[in-house]
Amino acid sequence: MRVASRYYKGPELLVDDRLYHYSLDIWSLGCTLAGMLFKMDTLFKGSDNFDQLVKIVKVLGTPSLQDYLRNYKLSLPNELTYTIKATEVVPWEAFVTDKNRDRVTPEGLDLLSKMLVYDKNKRITPAEAMKHPYFAPIR
Numbered sequence: 141m142r143v144a145s146r147y148y149k150g151p152e153l154l155v156d157d158r159l160y161h162y163s164l165d166i167w168s169l170g171c172t173l174a175g176m177l178f179k180m181d182t183l184f185k186g187s188d189n190f191d192q193l194v195k196i197v198k199v200l201g202t203p204s205l206q207d208y209l210r211n212y213k214l215s216l217p218n219e220l221t222y223t224i225k226a227t228e229v230v231p232w233e234a235f236v237t238d239k240n241r242d243r244v245t246p247e248g249l250d251l252l253s254k255m256l257v258y259d260k261n262k263r264i265t266p267a268e269a270m271k272h273p274y275f276a277p278i279r
Contacts, residue, residue: 146192147171147182151205151258154193155214163260166269170255177248179240190219200258201229208258247274 150167174183186192254264
């Protein structure tokens, strides 16, 4: 199945989770928000679907990926079983530089952390996102 541009594809599509829903759009929105906050073209820029998951894992780490896979009785594609190494989460603050510091706020990082979550059912909902403090200045 072909869904979404690779750089904005949620992890559920990359591990063949066939039961996805609106939260896939929240993942894509999180990728867009990261680009805006960190002044970068693309946060996760894989050369193919397997590399895309590797790029995601290098930021979000393996512990919550393993939890997600276990909870939904999914497994990594065989091609990735030995490629993906145990990795810790990279804190969002690590992406803050002198170039983007003026755009990054604690509220923005909090919203991002609620959007870019492996488990589709643990991502912030659209209604919750609209009420998030990040949007308070424009509400």
